[in-house]
Amino acid sequence: MNLKYFEYIVIYLSVLVVCVVVGALARISFIGKGGDEYTANIVFWSITALSILFYAIIILFLDVIIVGFRKIFRKKNNSTNSTVDLIQTKNHENITIGQKKIIDDNTANQLIQDSKEDIKDQTSEKVNLESIRKNQLQQKQQIESEKLQLALDYTRNQFALYLKDEDLDALCDAVNLYSIKEDILNNISIYTKGLTNLDLYHFGWNIWNHFRPIKQEEVSKLLKNVFVSLDDIDLESIKSHLKDEPKKGIIKIQENLADYQKT
Known part of the structure; x- marks a missing residue:
C-alpha cells in the first residue's frame, strides 16, 4: 500500500x-x-x-x-534569496585563500561548540521530562487515593447503622474493586435491615456518579452481587431504577459525595 x-x-x-x-x-x-x-x-x-x-x-x-x-x-523568499546570492557572490570574489582558511576554522569550532551545547540541552530536557512524568504520576495516584477514600467514608457513613461490621467491610472492599474496574468474583450476600431497594439504588447511582465514566451496568452488577434483596432483579431493571425518586428514602441521590458531610 x-x-x-x-x-x-x-x-x-x-x-x-x-x-x-x-x-x-x-x-x-x-x-x-x-x-x-x-x-x-x-x-x-x-x-x-x-x-x-x-x-x-x-x-x-x-x-x-x-x-x-x-x-x-x-x-518574499525569492526576493530575499536573490539579494543574498548577489551579496555572497561579491564577498566571495574579495576573500583571499588565507581568509577562507580562517573562516573555515572558525566555522568548524563553532559547529563543535554548538554540538556540545545541543547535547547538554537534550540531556537536560530528558531529565526534565522524566521529572514531569514522575510528578504527574504521583499527583494522579494522590487524586485517585483521595477519591477512593471519600467513597469509602461515604459508604461507612450511610450503612453504619444497618450492617454488621464484617458486612460493611465487605461492601467497602466491593467499592474498592469497582473503583479499579475489577469484578467481584463471588457474591457477598449482604442482608440489610431498615433499608429498601430504593436506598440501594440511590447508593449505586451515587457511587457510579462519583467514579464515572464507568458504565452504569458495572455498578448494577456491584449491587446485584452484594445485596441479597436484589438477587432476583435483573441488571437492566436495576440500572433503570438507579435514580428513581431522588429525594425519597434514607439514602438520597447525592450529586457530589463531598456534600453529604455538610448535610
Missing part, C-alpha cells in the same frame, strides 16, 4: 474515532442526567455527525489560509 494513502487512512480514522468518542461522551452525559436510551442514541449520532462536519469545515478553512500564506512567503 502506498505510504501516503496509509497516512490518510490513519488521519481520517483517528478523526472518526475522536468524533465517535465525543458523541459517546455526550450520550453518557445525557443518560447520566436521566435521559432515555432512544433520545440518547439520537444525541450520539447527532453529535458525531456535527463533529465530523465541524472538522471538515475547519480543514477547508485552514487549507485556504495555508495556500495564501505559501504564496506570500514564496514571493
Whole structure:
C-alpha cells in the first residue's frame, strides 16, 4: 500500500474515532442526567455527525489560509534569496585563500561548540521530562487515593447503622474493586435491615456518579452481587431504577459525595 494513502487512512480514522468518542461522551452525559436510551442514541449520532462536519469545515478553512500564506512567503523568499546570492557572490570574489582558511576554522569550532551545547540541552530536557512524568504520576495516584477514600467514608457513613461490621467491610472492599474496574468474583450476600431497594439504588447511582465514566451496568452488577434483596432483579431493571425518586428514602441521590458531610 502506498505510504501516503496509509497516512490518510490513519488521519481520517483517528478523526472518526475522536468524533465517535465525543458523541459517546455526550450520550453518557445525557443518560447520566436521566435521559432515555432512544433520545440518547439520537444525541450520539447527532453529535458525531456535527463533529465530523465541524472538522471538515475547519480543514477547508485552514487549507485556504495555508495556500495564501505559501504564496506570500514564496514571493518574499525569492526576493530575499536573490539579494543574498548577489551579496555572497561579491564577498566571495574579495576573500583571499588565507581568509577562507580562517573562516573555515572558525566555522568548524563553532559547529563543535554548538554540538556540545545541543547535547547538554537534550540531556537536560530528558531529565526534565522524566521529572514531569514522575510528578504527574504521583499527583494522579494522590487524586485517585483521595477519591477512593471519600467513597469509602461515604459508604461507612450511610450503612453504619444497618450492617454488621464484617458486612460493611465487605461492601467497602466491593467499592474498592469497582473503583479499579475489577469484578467481584463471588457474591457477598449482604442482608440489610431498615433499608429498601430504593436506598440501594440511590447508593449505586451515587457511587457510579462519583467514579464515572464507568458504565452504569458495572455498578448494577456491584449491587446485584452484594445485596441479597436484589438477587432476583435483573441488571437492566436495576440500572433503570438507579435514580428513581431522588429525594425519597434514607439514602438520597447525592450529586457530589463531598456534600453529604455538610448535610
